[in-house]
Amino acid sequence: MVPLxxxxxPTFRSQLDRIAAAERGDGWLSVCEESGRFWVxxxxxxxxxxxxxxxxxxxxxxxxxxxxxxxxIALGAAxxxxxxxxxxxxxxxxxxxxxxxxxxxRYRPAVVLGSFIPFDAGVDEEVMRFPSVRHYVVLGARIGGxxxxxxxxxxxxWAAEPLEEIGRWMLTRHDVWLGLPxxxxxxxxxxxxxxxxxxxx
Numbered sequence: 001m002v003p004l005x006x007x008x009x010p011t012f013r014s015q016l017d018r019i020a021a022a023e024r025g026d027g028w029l030s031v032c033e034e035s036g037r038f039w040v041x042x043x044x045x046x047x048x049x050x051x052x053x054x055x056x057x058x059x060x061x062x063x064x065x066x067x068x069x070x071x072x073i074a075l076g077a078a079x080x081x082x083x084x085x086x087x088x089x090x091x092x093x094x095x096x097x098x099x100x101x102x103x104x105x106r107y108r109p110a111v112v113l114g115s116f117i118p119f120d121a122g123v124d125e126e127v128m129r130f131p132s133v134r135h136y137v138v139l140g141a142r143i144g145g146x147x148x149x150x151x152x153x154x155x156x157x158w159a160a161e162p163l164e165e166i167g168r169w170m171l172t173r174h175d176v177w178l179g180l181p182x183x184x185x186x187x188x189x190x191x192x193x194x195x196x197x198x199x200x201x
Contacts (some may be wrong), residue, residue: 009043009074012032016184023177032173036067038116039139039189041074045169049137050078052163052193053111056135062109064127069095069182083107101126108132115139117148124151128158134196137163141174141188152194163191 010018018040022028032038053061053075063072066084085103089095098106100123112133117123117140127136128151131174136158140148152160170189178186189199 005103009041009046009077010156012042012044012169012171013021013040015040018071018173019175019177019185023179028175029173035167037173038141039071039165039170039172041070042169042171045166045171046078046164049164050075050167050192051079052088052137053080053082053113056137056193057110059110060107061111061113062103063113063115064100064103064123065114065121066095071113071115082113083109104130104133111135111137113137113139116141118150119146124149127153128152128194128196136194138192138194139166139170140190141172142190143174143188147190147192157196159197160192160195163193165181166191 018029022031061080061082063069063084064084066072066089066160067088068090069084072082072084083103084095085098085100086095086098087097089097096103104112104126110153111134112127114123114127114136117138127133138148138152167187169192170187170191172187173188174188176186178184
């Protein structure tokens with residue numbers, strides 16, 4: 001198998017063309033659901049996320065609920081090593097089979113990455129409660145005005161900042177093709193950086 005390189009990742013523009021083509025068929029959401037995708041990689045998105053993760057601290061970066069580990073592989077191609085973990089990863093994916101809680105205990109990361117974490121799984125709470133974690137980078141989509149679990153927003157020991165330079169390159173299954181010259185896509189994806197500002201409790 002040829003190792004993935006950053007240059008092999010599709011560009012944002014080429015993925016927009018893919019979305020437009022899907023909308024002429026069964027629809028973009030249908031294509032994503034059939035493939036089990038919540039987001040699609042773009043070279044610009046991975047580069048911006050890699051730059052943030054490089055600047056966030058030393059030690060292992062752990063991705064929780066990583067699924068197949070596609071994001072970790074893409075970040076690895078951009079020079080950022082991420083340990084993908086999941087309770088039920090696809091067979092042969094290379095993702096470490098472990099719960100978020102066990103992954104936190106095993107690796108004791110300062111930086112944790114979470115992409116489309118189920119809002120009711122308790123994972124956000126586990127990550128933000130674990131004493132070694134200083135940075136939690138969360139990727140997802142705002143649906144019906146809501147983004148993620150309440151734990152992300154209702155914790156006095158953490159401060160949240162939007163990552164607009166990452167979010168602008170993020171393409172998700174929830175995006176809507178408008179086809180307008182100045183606004184081809186209505187994007188629902190968002191990226192947030194939560195930083196610990198107090199002691200773990």
